[in-house]
Amino acid sequence: MKIICIGRNYIDHAKELDNPVPKRPLVFMKPSSALLVNNKPFYHPEFSESIHYEVEVVLKIGRNGRHVQPEFAPQYIEQIGLGIDFTARDLQSQLKAKGHPWEIAKGFDGSAVISPFFPTADFALDTLEFELVKNGEVVQHGNTKDMIFSFTDIITYVSQYFKLQQGDLIYTGTPAGVGPITIGDQLEGVLYTKEGEKRSAFRCDIR
Numbered sequence: 001m002k003i004i005c006i007g008r009n010y011i012d013h014a015k016e017l018d019n020p021v022p023k024r025p026l027v028f029m030k031p032s033s034a035l036l037v038n039n040k041p042f043y044h045p046e047f048s049e050s051i052h053y054e055v056e057v058v059l060k061i062g063r064n065g066r067h068v069q070p071e072f073a074p075q076y077i078e079q080i081g082l083g084i085d086f087t088a089r090d091l092q093s094q095l096k097a098k099g100h101p102w103e104i105a106k107g108f109d110g111s112a113v114i115s116p117f118f119p120t121a122d123f124a125l126d127t128l129e130f131e132l133v134k135n136g137e138v139v140q141h142g143n144t145k146d147m148i149f150s151f152t153d154i155i156t157y158v159s160q161y162f163k164l165q166q167g168d169l170i171y172t173g174t175p176a177g178v179g180p181i182t183i184g185d186q187l188e189g190v191l192y193t194k195e196g197e198k199r200s201a202f203r204c205d206i207r
Helices: 011-016 070-076 089-097 151-158
Strands: 003-007 026-030 051-053 055-061 077-085 112-114 129-134 137-143 169-171 186-192 198-205
Touching: 055 129, 055 137, 055 151, 070 077, 070 151, 077 169, 077 186, 077 198, 112 169, 112 198, 151 169
Parallel strands: 003 169
Antiparallel strands: 003 026, 055 077, 055 169, 077 112, 129 137, 129 186, 186 198
8 A cells, every 4th residue: 555645746735845846746755654543632742843733634535556647547546535645844855955855754653644535426526625724724715626637637647657556645735724723733634514504523632
């Protein structure tokens, strides 16, 4: 099982971090040990003083395939979830400034919060709304219509390089509004169904 992540997939998020807007999907990966499931708490690591939340729609891949053509890409999405890509922003900035890889800033243990998965039929995938609520206040609100690269674009692009396998997860990028966490914070992820109903996806306490 692979955890494939797409960076800078919302223009406003790229701008808020003063990053260039990509012309093709920016791909990085997390190890399976990064997964944080079942609403378990996130323990703030000692190696960073600036862990940021980044809420993202997550695709669960339902079949194997490589070099997937655009017309077939939607068939590879088995279910939809919501997650957080926790990022050690201070480490990432230091490593980027030196031109070094920044896996340790993205792939550390517990850095990939994931919700249970839901049937795709419950959602309008092209206009899927989602939120991150921090201590009762909405801090991120996104809609997949604002993605630079659609789900189809992502699956088509990634499968050129990595064989997609059943059970793989793809974190599809975060909208603007990312920010730091502190011990004692409570995060909640929310998805909106195609009928506009709010569906609580996960809760995550910061300890």
